Amino acid sequence: xxxxxxxxxxNIFIKDTFTIASKKESEGPIFSYFDEIIEDNYNNEExxxxxxxxxxxxxxxxxINKNKKIDLIISGDxxxxxxxxxxxxxxxxxxxxxxxxxxxxxxxxxxxxSCFIQSKNFDNIICATSSHNSNTEKLFRYPIEYGLPxxxxxxxxxxxxxxxxxxxEISSIKVCCATxxxxxxxxxxxxxxxxxxxxxxxxxxxxxxxxxxxLSDNYYDLVITGDxxxxxxxxxxxGINELGHNIKNYNDCGLIIYDRDIQDxxxxxxxxxxxxxxxxxYIIKLMKENQYKKVLIIxxxxxxxxxxxxxxxxxxxxxxxxxxxx
Amino acid sequence: MIYxxxxxxxxxxxxxxxxxKESIKNILLSFIFGGIVSLIGEIFINIFNIxxxxxxxxxxxxxxxxxxxxxxxxxxxxDKFGKIAYSAxxxxxxGFANSTSSSAMDHKKEGFFLGICANLLKLxxxxxxxxxxxxxxxxxxxxxxxx
Numbered sequence: 001x002x003x004x005x006x007x008x009x010x011n012i013f014i015k016d017t018f019t020i021a022s023k024k025e026s027e028g029p030i031f032s033y034f035d036e037i038i039e040d041n042y043n044n045e046e047x048x049x050x051x052x053x054x055x056x057x058x059x060x061x062x063x064i065n066k067n068k069k070i071d072l073i074i075s076g077d078x079x080x081x082x083x084x085x086x087x088x089x090x091x092x093x094x095x096x097x098x099x100x101x102x103x104x105x106x107x108x109x110x111x112x113x114s115c116f117i118q119s120k121n122f123d124n125i126i127c128a129t130s131s132h133n134s135n136t137e138k139l140f141r142y143p144i145e146y147g148l149p150x151x152x153x154x155x156x157x158x159x160x161x162x163x164x165x166x167x168x169e170i171s172s173i174k175v176c177c178a179t180x181x182x183x184x185x186x187x188x189x190x191x192x193x194x195x196x197x198x199x200x201x202x203x204x205x206x207x208x209x210x211x212x213x214x215l216s217d218n219y220y221d222l223v224i225t226g227d228x229x230x231x232x233x234x235x236x237x238x239g240i241n242e243l244g245h246n247i248k249n250y251n252d253c254g255l256i257i258y259d260r261d262i263q264d265x266x267x268x269x270x271x272x273x274x275x276x277x278x279x280x281x282y283i284i285k286l287m288k289e290n291q292y293k294k295v296l297i298i299x300x301x302x303x304x305x306x307x308x309x310x311x312x313x314x315x316x317x318x319x320x321x322x323x324x325x326x
Numbered sequence: 327m328i329y330x331x332x333x334x335x336x337x338x339x340x341x342x343x344x345x346x347k348e349s350i351k352n353i354l355l356s357f358i359f360g361g362i363v364s365l366i367g368e369i370f371i372n373i374f375n376i377x378x379x380x381x382x383x384x385x386x387x388x389x390x391x392x393x394x395x396x397x398x399x400x401x402x403x404x405d406k407f408g409k410i411a412y413s414a415x416x417x418x419x420x421g422f423a424n425s426t427s428s429s430a431m432d433h434k435k436e437g438f439f440l441g442i443c444a445n446l447l448k449l450x451x452x453x454x455x456x457x458x459x460x461x462x463x464x465x466x467x468x469x470x471x472x473x
Contacts, residue, residue, distance in 0.1 A: 146425060196342065204332060239335070
């Protein structure tokens with residue numbers, strides 16, 4: 001059922017999850033929650049690009065092995081032309097949809113997949129995403145070994161891949177509702193300050209979600225945002241409070257995945273993999289242990305484009321939210 | 327809630343204040359480390375000056391600093407040096423060596439011509455372009471003064 005830009009789902013469940021993280025994430029506070037860890041960022045491949053493709057391929061194959069009857073794969077990443085997702089799905093004989101939502105990709109994938117299942121034409125859908133630190137550095141910032149010090153407000157792109165199978169078969173984690181975000185541009189032009197860019201769309205999506213579905217702020221045990229980092233999460237809480245809402249339990253995936261004091265990550269983690277790793281690795285396992293019952297996850301994405309940023313245009317952002325319950 | 331009303335609020339919320347304290351710290355660190363790099367260059371000139379004349383030893387010093395920069399980049403140490411030295415890692419000629427070699431390393435897998443050669447001057451091309459343009463301009467000015 002749809003209310004403005006929010007949808008409620010009846011029978012959608014997150015059946016299986018799989019997460020692969022790299023060494024840097026394994027040094028962080030939630031290291032024990034990942035299914036697999038790669039020691040080397042090259043992942044035994046020749047280039048970082050192929051390393052990311054293989055990461056995603058491994059993740060998708062593990063999920064296919066867990067459930068043979070997959071009807072569709074929805075996947076996306078940060079690279080040009082959705083490189084990793086396209087190459088990871090070569091010759092696996094399953095219909096495929098490639099999407100781009102920057103760091104919010106996995107939430108977007110789950111929303112699209114849930115709508116497909118809701119239509120009763122599909123049963124099991126894989127939603128997956130990946131990101132690689134070196135690939136995004138090369139693509140959006142400077143060469144990897146360039147000596148320019150990192151901006152203080154910059155975030156560290158997580159390396160890893162994570163995915164889930166959503167299904168109409170009953171299991172413990174249920175996808176209840178979702179809000180599809182709108183593209184917002186508040187005329188911020190600094191590509192090194194993602195948290196600040198994404199915060200407005202995160203607030204907009206949160207408020208849309210609460211108002212459309214008539215929920216109170218206390219409805220969710222935990223609200224987590226994707227990768228607003230230290231700057232963004234502080235602004236998020238400030239903005240939400242100024243608009244008359246009050247979140248009792250809030251956290252940010254970019255702050256959960258790394259320990260900012262010990263690891264050299266500036267403002268926290270970012271990238272498609274951050275929210276996917278934290279959500280599938282950490283939050284869902286905590287929910288299964290009954291620590292949380294209702295969680296709202298807001299995936300935030302800065303839709304950065306190198307060319308238009310140089311043409312002095314603002315960087316737009318988008319946020320998607322899903323509510324999961326046990 | 328109507329989105330247009332919120333846009334003003336978001337703009338106000340996300341206004342960025344410049345951190346002057348941070349800038350002063352960066353400038354000081356750049357000055358100190360820049361001095362250290364220059365000192366190393368000066369030492370090299372003096373060493374080479376034992377065997378060569380002053381002009382040759384100045385050129386040899388540049389070569390040495392470039393080679394050190396490239397080697398440090400190759401071993402992945404230069405970006406760590408950049409983290410503490412700020413502009414002192416970018417402005418000296420070792421920074422030029424670093425930007426060139428780091429671009430080359432990034433595109434190594436795309437082949438020699440279309441990978442390394444095409445992307446070698448991706449960043450350092452800025453320096454070369456500006457040097458060429460201002461070289462011509464200053465040359466014309468010098469010629470006009472001497473006329």
